[in-house]
Amino acid sequence: MxxxxxxxxxxxxxxxxxxxxxxxxxxxxxxxxxxxxxxxxxxxxxxxxxxxxxxxxxxxxxxxxxxxxxxxxxxxxxxxxxxxxxxxxxxxxxxxxxxxxxxxxxxxxxxxxxxxxxxxxxxxxxxxxxxxxxxxxxxxxxxxxxxxxxxxxxxxxxxxxxxxxxxxxxxxxxxxxxxxxxxxxxxxxxxxxxxxxxxxxxxxxxxxxxxxxxxxxxxxxxxxxxxxxxxxxxxEQRYEILNGDDAEYFVVAYGICARIAHAAVEMAREDGIKVGLIRPITLWPYPKKAFEEVLPKAKAFLTVELSLGQMVEDVKLSVEGRAPVYFYGRTGGMVPTAEEIFEEIKKMRGLS
Known part of the structure; x- marks a missing residue:
């Protein structure tokens, strides 16, 4: 084609x-x-x-x-x-x-x-x-x-x-x-x-x-x-899990943020951190099934958004208190770099 x-x-x-x-x-x-x-x-x-x-x-x-x-x-x-x-x-x-x-x-x-x-x-x-x-x-x-x-x-x-x-x-x-x-x-x-x-x-x-x-x-x-x-x-829940097989930590992001977060996940893996990415494709219905798949092994989650924290509420509802949920966001039209998210992944691992 x-x-x-x-x-x-x-x-x-x-x-x-x-x-x-x-x-x-x-x-x-x-x-x-x-x-x-x-x-x-x-x-x-x-x-x-x-x-x-x-x-x-x-x-x-x-x-x-x-x-x-x-x-x-x-x-x-x-x-x-x-x-x-x-x-x-x-x-x-x-x-x-x-x-x-x-x-x-x-x-x-x-x-x-x-x-x-x-x-x-x-x-x-x-x-x-x-x-x-x-x-x-x-x-x-x-x-x-x-x-x-x-x-x-x-x-x-x-x-x-x-x-x-x-x-x-x-x-x-x-x-x-x-x-x-x-x-x-x-x-x-x-x-x-x-x-x-x-x-x-x-x-x-x-x-x-x-x-x-x-x-x-x-x-x-x-x-x-x-x-x-x-x-x-x-x-109709739709989602994608990347690098999820051995991951101990997960970044959650959607849309363009998910692409930037994916680059950060690859940087973290090169640094020896076992981290994966959950990318919701349906925001409603929110893909709670994705979290059920990874919760038995997940130590913590990091939600990344171009906001001051909105989807993070659905992440917390999906996790139901079974693991810590952290947040990193930029707002007002500012877009995070992969390096910024990588630093937040390292913080997440240190806090968990």
Whole structure:
């Protein structure tokens, strides 16, 4: 298969078209603006609809409409833009509408800056909107994985009738790497017989709604959603463990941080420290199974993030007090070096 050198944002956009995305609604914001720019050029030529909305709020509600009609639809933004979409995301989850949402994270809070960050973790995994809901969250660590996870995101959204969030960062969106667009066999997915496409031979038209004025009915709906989320937790945890066979210590990192941490792990191994890397690929459901695999031999864990400590809470919940959990983070768009993380690994070993 031919490799193509592409920027992350543009590779993601191309993968979305190939995955069957028919509608995109968004609004430009750095560092993800190349994504809608690519789709603005390519989607109309290839049978799709691109529309730059007047705001992020408008864009996410357009997604609601297209998803309700049963088409594959996507939106993208960066941190403060995703904040504006939170009400619509809650509506999408409440109405059980499949879609893909891309967040190429930048520094915050507020407008912050346009440098890479991972400080939207809580927003993504806890649900920044209102109510008891969850979005599936995928965290790529390379441009190739950005491409691969786009296909998975659309399939998972359709399979579970739920929004899927791809959580990248400014480095992944802007960096260029060779990618391969693999041909994928069609996946068996449930029919969209719930979509608002007219009667289509039915006696009644479909109605899509997230409003339940009867509290008994709303509780029933929430319990139904919760059962779905339990199924997702059981079936869709994804992760990678590197150098785990003989490791006594583990670094935990996702996205671009995982690549930097991997280099630090190799440095530590050259120094005689038996350390491995746990890379979560799903941030929700969080891959607790990875920790169950290594806990019998793990002496300590070091969580590395481009934040002041968000994913570390999920690491602690997964470890359940059975080993110490340490943290190292940079914030505001600052990115740690492999040497910095290597020093933290040495500290972890000394403290444990």
């Amino acid at each position: 031919e490799k193509v050198l592409m920027k992350g944002n543009e590779a993601l956009a191309e993968a979305a078209i190939r995955a069957g995305c028919k509608c995109f609604f968004g609004y430009p914001i750095t560092p993800q603006s190349e994504l809608p720019a690519y789709l603005a050029r390519e989607m109309p030529k290839r049978g799709g609809v691109f529309l730059q909305a007047e705001s992020e709020v408008a864009a996410i509600n357009m997604v609601y409409g297209a998803a309700g009609a049963g088409v594959r639809v996507m939106t993208s933004s960066s941190s403060p833009g995703i904040s504006l979409k939170q009400e619509g995301i809650s509506y999408l989850c409440g109405a059980e509408l499949p879609c893909v949402i891309v967040n190429i994270m930048r520094g915050g809070p507020g407008l912050g800056d346009i440098q890479p960050a991972q400080s939207d973790y809580f927003q993504a995994t806890r649900g920044g909107g209102h109510g008891d809901y969850r979005t599936i969250v995928l965290a790529p660590s390379s441009v190739q994985e950005l491409v691969d996870l786009v296909y998975d995101a659309f399939d998972l959204a359709d399979m579970y009738r739920n929004p899927v969030l791809i959580l990248g960062d400014g480095i992944l969106g802007q960096m260029m790497e060779p990618v391969v667009f693999k041909e994928r066999p069609a996946r068996q997915l449930p029919p969209k017989d719930w979509a608002t496409t007219g009667k289509m031979g039915r006696q009644k038209t479909n109605v899509i709604n997230s409003l339940y004025l009867d509290p008994v009915k709303l509780e029933e709906h929430n319990l139904k959603l919760f059962k779905k989320y339990q199924e997702i937790e059981a079936k």
